[in-house]
Amino acid sequence: MRGHVALGLVAALLLSPPAAAAPRTHVVVIDKMKFGSLPADLKAGDTIVWENRDIFRHTATAKDGSFNVDLVAGKKGSTLLRNPGAIAFSCKYHPGMRGVLQVAK
Amino acid sequence: MTAKLCLLAAASLLIGTAAAAGGPTDPQIAHIAYTAGNIDIDAARLALKKSKTPAVREFASEMVRDHEAVNQKALALVKKLHVTPEQNATSEGLTKHAAESRTKLEKLHGKAFDKAYAANEVAYHKTVNGALKTTLIPSADNGELKSLLETGLTLFSEHQKHAEHLSASLK
Numbered sequence: 001m002r003g004h005v006a007l008g009l010v011a012a013l014l015l016s017p018p019a020a021a022a023p024r025t026h027v028v029v030i031d032k033m034k035f036g037s038l039p040a041d042l043k044a045g046d047t048i049v050w051e052n053r054d055i056f057r058h059t060a061t062a063k064d065g066s067f068n069v070d071l072v073a074g075k076k077g078s079t080l081l082r083n084p085g086a087i088a089f090s091c092k093y094h095p096g097m098r099g100v101l102q103v104a105k
Numbered sequence: 106m107t108a109k110l111c112l113l114a115a116a117s118l119l120i121g122t123a124a125a126a127g128g129p130t131d132p133q134i135a136h137i138a139y140t141a142g143n144i145d146i147d148a149a150r151l152a153l154k155k156s157k158t159p160a161v162r163e164f165a166s167e168m169v170r171d172h173e174a175v176n177q178k179a180l181a182l183v184k185k186l187h188v189t190p191e192q193n194a195t196s197e198g199l200t201k202h203a204a205e206s207r208t209k210l211e212k213l214h215g216k217a218f219d220k221a222y223a224a225n226e227v228a229y230h231k232t233v234n235g236a237l238k239t240t241l242i243p244s245a246d247n248g249e250l251k252s253l254l255e256t257g258l259t260l261f262s263e264h265q266k267h268a269e270h271l272s273a274s275l276k
């Protein structure tokens with residue numbers, strides 16, 4: 001009986017669909033008038049924490065309007081990446097600071 | 106030991122000669138950078154007092170905010186490095202020129218003021234960025250000062266672009 005139960009459990013484990021990877025949090029540092037390196041393995045559902053270590057106020061503003069994080073010097077803010085795609089963003093105060101987030105499904 | 110002392114003496118002589126013969130010294134650079142920042146803050150405060158145009162006011166607020174941040178950092182740095190900013194011909198020239206510009210700007214109103222302020226900001230940032238690139242950054246001896254000046258150059262280049270857009274939008 002026990003053997004059956006155990007077998008049943010193993011079967012159930014094997015048959016159940018693979019669990020989706022849990023959403024992750026990635027940090028992007030802003031310093032010296034630059035966005036730091038952007039995570040390469042972003043997925044929809046992940047969160048970006050923008051950490052402004054610069055002495056200036058900056059924003060991370062999506063070109064498509066999906067997010068706009070305004071950070072005074074030394075502050076952090078987060079963005080939930082709801083949808084996949086390439087999201088261009090920049091600092092609205094210093095538009096030369098920009099990047100593109102590549103978000104997979 | 107003697108060899109080390111000789112090397113140190115030679116190094117200090119070289120540095121001393123470079124400073125005397127070439128560009129400004131770190132205390133002079135600090136004074137020039139701080140003065141340049143203050144001049145732009147003053148001009149921005151005048152714009153906030155005189156202009157009612159949202160784009161001009163937004164630009165001026167950004168100038169106050171960013172230049173104050175650089176100057177605070179510069180003050181903290183000179184304190185940390187025990188450097189006393191030293192007045193020099195370049196910073197005196199900047200101050201004199203700024204006073205003349207201010208006198209002209211104060212007499213203007215409305216659209217004429219906006220245009221003159223924006224044009225002045227374009228020219229001013231061009232001059233300061235040129236000085237940073239060709240003289241101040243190459244002459245800076247201390248690494249932290251050099252790094253702050255480099256960040257300043259990136260920031261002021263953004264300001265120059267912003268001023269150019271503002272100036273073009275006011276025509």
